[in-house]
Amino acid sequence: MSFNKSNHKHCSCRHLLSAVSFAPVTSTFTNAISKSFVLDSIKKSLLSIALSSVLMCIALSACSSEGKPLKIKSGVDDPVSIEVKGVKSEEVEQNINAYLATLPTISKSRARLYSREITDKITTAMHSFGYYHPTVTLDFPKKERLFDRSLKANVDLGKPLFIRNCQIEVIGEGAYYSSFAKIIDESGLKSYTLLRHGNYEKLKEDLKSRALEIGFFDAKIISSRILVYKEQNVADIQLVFDTGKRYQFATVIADAKTKELMQPSLSLQNFVEGEYFSSKKLSDYTSALSQTNFYKSVDVRPLVEEKKDGKIPVSVALERQSKNLFRVGLGYSTDESVRGILAWDKPLINSKGHSFSSYFRVSSIKQDAQAIYKIPHKNPNLDYFYIKLAQTHTDFNDTLSDLSHASFHYVANMTGVWRRDYYLALEYEDFIQGLEKDKALNLTPGVIFSRRTTTGGLDPKTGYSISFDNRFGTQAVTDANFFRSELVIKGVFSPTERTRVLYKLMQGGIFGSDANKVPPSMRFFVGGEQTLRGFGYKTQSSRRLGYLTGSRYLTAGTLEYMFPVGIENSRGAVFLDSAICTNSYSKDKSVLYGPGIGFRYMSKYGTFKVDLAYGIDNKNDNRQFKLHLSFGPEF
Template sequence: MAAAPSPTGSATFLNTTSLFCRILFLLLLFFLSASSSAAAVSVDVEVKGVEDALRDNILSRLKIFLHKDSRRLTAYEIRRLHRQAEADIGKALAPFGYYAPTVVGDLTQEGEKWKAVYTVSQGEPVRVTAVRVETEGQGREEMTAAAKAFPLRIDDVLDQSIYEKGKKELVRSALKAGYITARFSRQELRINRERKTGEVDLVLDTGPRYMFGQTASDQEIIKPDLLARYLPYRAGEPWTPARLYELQRILYATDFFSRVSVRGDFDAARDLQIPVTVELESPEHLNRYSFGLGYATDTGARAQLEWRNRLLNTSGHKARGTLQISEFENLASFRYDIPRGDPRYDSYVLGASYRDETWEDTDTSLFSAGVSMDHGEPQFRYGVSVEARDERYDVGATSGTSRLLMPGAHAAVIWADSMLRTRNGLLIGVNLNGSAEAAGSDATFMQVVGSSKLILTPLTSWRLIGRGSLGATLVDSIEDLPPSLRFYAGGDQSVRGYEYKELGTRDSSGTVVGGRYLVVGSAELERMVSESWGVAAFFDVGNAMDDPEVDFEQGAGLGVRFRLPFGQVRVDLASAISEDGYPVRLHLSVG
């Protein structure tokens, strides 16, 4: 009787056979891959007869174009993709309303180089013959206007991208109005290719309107009533997610918090009111310190130290202190902000400062303290103030003191595409202040100053910058006012080509004592050569005087601008073209 095969021997034989098959398969795959690589060819694809969006969409769907640079492309694949090209082009044109295009394809070969040319005639488009866009549900009447604004009209080419955009805009309008479950109960686009007609049939069911519920937060960083004043919505107003993002942006802008999270709790919604939860975290460091160095022709070398407290207490108070030391001007100031009304824009400001300044034959030291009520929206700013001033000064051979209780008001309007790097913008501001001896001041006067700045970018990398200032003071004599309230002209920010505060009324000794009137204007053309530097040409004109009919002084020159991480460097070489010999002066500003 023959012995049965050993199970161990059978397993060994099977394993050996399996290993041999695997090796044979890998070798076969290697040679096929090498053969394919050796036979790789290329094809140039050209589409004629259509342009712009139609051509771009064809190329994005034309498979022979998408695979033209593939290393695995073979002659067989090129012929197959060429046969498929007409269908690809038809699918690419359909969304634009062209359902019966004519495509003439030509495929030629020169060696291993292939060329495919497709001449496309899109034919007559499908046009809209009926548009029915309706709304139903709780917001039916409110959404009527949005439905009527659907972008497709009868006789329009049936462009499906416009159709989809119209649908999205209709749903977006419903969401903004608080209908967050809005959906299309019917959305049909009926196309008859033979008749080249299309019908739009949409019905939007708004569903119920949801409202904002109560806003809750367990934070203790600021008082609950202060947090409530930052809310851009009120309980009972229509729900819209955009307001949540707005609240998050507002809270981050306060600089009170290191993290802000705002979310709607849909699971806790009751009676169609969605509660909002706000989570806030306090920053690790509430005090910030900064130190800077700079130089300007007007002030000389300077150093500045600043302390800023982001949040002094739970009422949202802030404080800031600044110390600046320079060759010709020193400053120490303190500011205390108290939010009021809408805390984003409204505040009471308490401030005190000491400033001493020296130029030419003038030395002045001023201590001031005051309170103001300010409103500071990005586009519109205004405020009123009361300031107590004590100034001691020497002007030439004259010395004096001035104590004033000075009420004032200011307003400004700003239009700008960017507050950091403005390409186009306009600022117009006005300041009004005065004092009266009847209120305990040493002088009676009223002063108004208007200023403006215009920035235009007519061409890429070119900016036109214009600025101007007009000032007038009603006072018996300029000597009744301290130097800080007199008008002067000349310097880096005034009429270049002249020294700082060189222009103004002069006394019998030739000392510049300032004037009651001010007129300054400037036009500058700036060309940015790169992101970090540019060149400029400018013309300045103006003067400070007691007599409005005094001639204006003029300065003109060329400059270089550098944009550095710590600020801008301005180098201007200006000539006082009103003076004999056209003297030249260098104006430098760093930081």
């Protein structure tokens, strides 16, 4: 028997055949040897194959990078790009391109082999929009043109399919709910309209989502089909949605720790057992709990898996906020230069929801401290009392003042429209204002009306805020008879997706026989980043012998346009500020102007603003450039 070792590494099967072919089968002994040899050869062959497989796996693993699969290049040196022509609808074209993107890379030399695949992808993509009879003509790149790699797909949409019969039915307990009818109307699916598969799928999802929002947890689609008749160019739609039964709120489930923490915020619960379920109510309840600042974390959720007998329990889990919160900050603005703040808060003092907050701020021109003790009444967020104590020292321009303040407030906002802050303030101020040196003690009742609405976030698209502060004093309990009123309106809107228009309006006045005797903290000054750019912080008001005195009246406005500048999260700005700050509109009609340009960078912490304004004072023939830096919300 001949055995060639050199051939063994190439094909073990050949050795097996060779052994069988040349072995003389003459006796039982030789036959046994032959069988033994065959079995041995098979074992060696299988072992060789297994060893080769293992070595191949090791080699492939070694070729991979950091355990990632080996990426095999397509090897296409002349890929073509497919350009769709003849489709006017951007939405349809985008869908076609999305389908074409699933094709492999196609080389110029083999492009014609993919004709059917390309045509099928385009045709299928158009079915979603009701076009079942498109004509697709492909223009392949010329071989003789070396750099021509554009494959043009010329598409004739053909006639779209119309909906002939549209039967959409809602059954169950929610059959007569207007919210479901509204969703169906807004879907655009009705007889004699174009067929849009996307609208049909969206309708099904919207119905199911709405059902879950209002407590139809057993809602399901019983029948759903679109019958397409290509020859007649029509389609029939049938959809039956069964809402099932609407669930009600069951009991609130909470552990002992959470039940104790819920005590100061029991008035915030906006649902009761037996009331129909609403996910919006749970969302509002969660927001209200978070707004109290009593809790570090708030988790409110329906226990869908535990629903039974038409009721669904609600789980509430609360984690108490830290007993003491400290905050240290350092900032800079051109109005106050470098400034620092140290704040100390106690968010939850007792089971009644009392809280305490305080801060100390210092800058080169002002140092002030404030402490507030808050006592909930009917609602810890919307209806409460608070006591405020404050001390302020001011030393800049022609003002030197020490102001002590104590006030008692009642805030009512249960209507959810206007926030009303009724207060009684006692203030003592020792001041020097220009050439005037005096002391004032005033006990003044007042009220602040305010409201704010916005699309939310640090960069709102639309929104506005209004604050209207009114207070008065009488010589029966104060040093002067006066009435002081100040209105501030701020807002923003978006002409386009990436542009913003910001506006501000301030109007203030001090009236009464002793209006000129009120202390500097109640008078009006203008200038700076918040009121009139182009001028220093509160450097403009009425004057006496060249010294600032403060004014009885203030009218100020801002109009600002912000636009993209090609840098991510940034905008440019052009603006015009204007103001009149005077003791008499009839005697002093001079208007101050502050046109300028600016840059805005929107970070997740707030907006950083740089403004260069040109201050124009026609009365004093004073004109100057002023740079303003600030950080904070737009309004």
